Amino acid sequence: MMKVDLISLKKAIFFCFVSLFSVTALKAQTIKNNLIVMGVVDSVHSKILNETRKLWVYVPARDSTFAQQKYPVVYLLDGDSHFPSVTGMIQQLSNTVCPDMIVVAIPNTDRMRDLTTNKIAALKTSGGGENFTSFIEKELMPHIDSIYPTTPYKTLIGHSLGGLMVINTLVNHPNMFNSYIAIDPSMWWDRGILLNQAREVLKQKNYSGKYLFMGVANTMPKGMMDTTQARKDTSAATTHIRAILKLGDMIQSDTAANKLKFAYKYYPNDTHGSVPLITEYDALRFFFKNYGLPQETRMKIYNKDSNPEEVLAEIQSHYDNISKQMGYKVALPEDLINNFGISLITRIPKMAFAFLQLNIKNYPNSYNVYDSMGDYYDAIKDKTKAIAYYRKALTLKEFADTRSKLNKLLATKDTEPKKSQKK
Structure with a gap:
């Protein structure tokens, strides 16, 4: 007859209980009139852009049993493309990996205008990125803060040209956001003009308390085996990935001086189109790697020999550390x-x-x-x-x-x- 390790069995049962508790504690999406409602459509009129902008807004479903909460805010560029995946991910990871967060998705009206940093003559509407950034800072953020239960912590997510704008915001408006996710950013834009600007700025500014995660897709031509080859290549086929790798290497060499908390990852099995989801997932885990209550603390909670005062002091200390990171x-x-x-x-x-x-x-x-x-x-x-x-x-x-x-x-x-x- 097989012997059973009772201690291991108890630990396994406890782990299953805690896991089930964590999953069932997640808030479900709202169901109204037999429809699963992911968020609301809002709008704000912009004097800066001279147009009314639609917004897709997700607010965590609040259990009326508990007191009103406030939430960090994610601002999502190319919002209509990424809203379902980002809101679903945050909902799944909330309170175990990352905090519950409001998601403000900004659908495009003129993508080339809003998500490019400077004008290229051949693209007539390009170069309105700074105006768009002013809209977010001076009109959109005050609107969101006045209506929704927000905290000061803000994250910006952008893919491709949206990623270009994420880097531009980090370089030129670093205090607008606490954390930045740049997904396969188009650093090649206008012969890498932002790349050259970033090289100088990142050496001088203090980015203490700021986070940047950058995902790099495999856009290398067929037959090219690794990023080492791409770095050495000079053909047009590798312009996109070379510019991103150059940015990553440059930022990594400067973080000791500028205090930016930075990580970037190359995804060899993902294309430019498939890389957003895995990048966003890894970025949230990087930003909030110490957010969840440690397993050791959870074990103490369910140990009948633990001292309640000591356990609560340990939990309080954990949330004090989270407060330092969040800034409130x-x-x-x-x-x-x-x-x-x-x-x-x-x-x-x-x-x-x-x-x-x-x-x-x-x-x-x-x-x-x-x-x-x-x-x-x-x-x-x-x-x-x-x-x-x-x-x-x-x-x-x-x-x-x-x-x-x-x-x-x-x-x-x-x-x-x-x-x-x-x-």
């Missing part, structure tokens, strides 16, 4: 702390209480934190305190499930036999 205070998520607390009520009551009590401290105006503490006291058979917490929850929000639990406890309490009094 990132609170411990109410839903995450609540779900840990609820799942621990019957298993490790002392840990459950510590989590639920912390949520009351951090979110005193949320009805949910009192409802959950009511569930805790109900589970440990302290009906008096359970009733008090359910009543507190209902003073903040009338919720049918909480009302039902309260009424059930009150009915049970009324039917309990009274203790006989001594004469």
